[in-house]
Amino acid sequence: MRDILELENVSLIYQSELKETEAVKDLSFSVKDGEFVSIIGPSGCGKTTVLSMIAGLIPTTKGKILYKNEQIEKVSSGVSYMLQRDELFPWRTIEKNVYLPLEIKKIKDASAYERANDLIKKYGLEDFKKAFPHELSGGMRQRAALIRTLSTSPDVLLLDEPFSALDYQTRLSVCNDVYKIIKSEKKTAILVTHDISEAISLSDRILVLTKRPATLYKEHVLPFNKRLSPLKRREQKEFPILFDVLWRELNDEN
Secondary structure (H helix, E strand, C coil), X not given: CCEEEEEEEEEEEEECCCCEEEXXXXXXXXXXXCCEEEEECCCCCCXXXXXXXXXXXXXXXXXXXXXXXXXXXXXXXXXXEECCCCCCCCCCCHHHHHHHHHHHXXXXXXXXXXXXXXXXXXXXXXXXXXXXXXXXCHHHHHHHHHHHHHCCCCCEEEEECCCCXXXXXXXXXXXXXXXXXXXXXXXXXXXXXXXXXXXXXXXCEEEEECCCCECEEEXXXXXXXXXXXXXXXXXXXXXXXXXXXXXXXXXXCC
16 A cells, blocks of 8 residues: 655644743654554644644644655645544535535535535435434534535544543444444544553554653554454454553653
């Protein structure tokens, strides 16, 4: 598989009237086409900031971010961001929420809307497309949010703690759903999470960042059969061993 995304010695410094804050320092890693990569690190280390730079929302202070060998200098149509909460507009139906990115980008091509409708049908929301968000369960809302993220046919999905607002049981089920959808659509995904178990259950590879300023501390390629679902991964003997290793790395004085 080829690299679809590359970060080359990326640094970010926030400026204020009183001081400079170095948030990210010389961060380098690459992501292959179709890969699912999770980023974990100490609280406040800058994980979400890294996603925002990849999305083109925040310019880097130093270094380069490349998408398909082209430097990202603004928001790219090939990269789409899914936030912590579903952020569905309560006054719009599920169908209209899914269409929103197409409307924002002024895409009027009928085939784009047909594709969005196909996604709604394919992933079990056909009977609810005229419903409003408050009429859906938390898991269904999150599925609608993912379909909305996919509606513009991005290559790379950026997932910022997308399951954090859900209760534990729903979270397990939605993780499974989201993983299946991403793999079925052959998308590349980068997940930021505080949940070690979540990272292990979903990822092909896990990147561990240091405390601020964030840089790459460790990298783990996971040993699981790619056909295993996130729920089945949790039953594997390697799962608790990996959890212990990652927990110790996060609590290291790195």
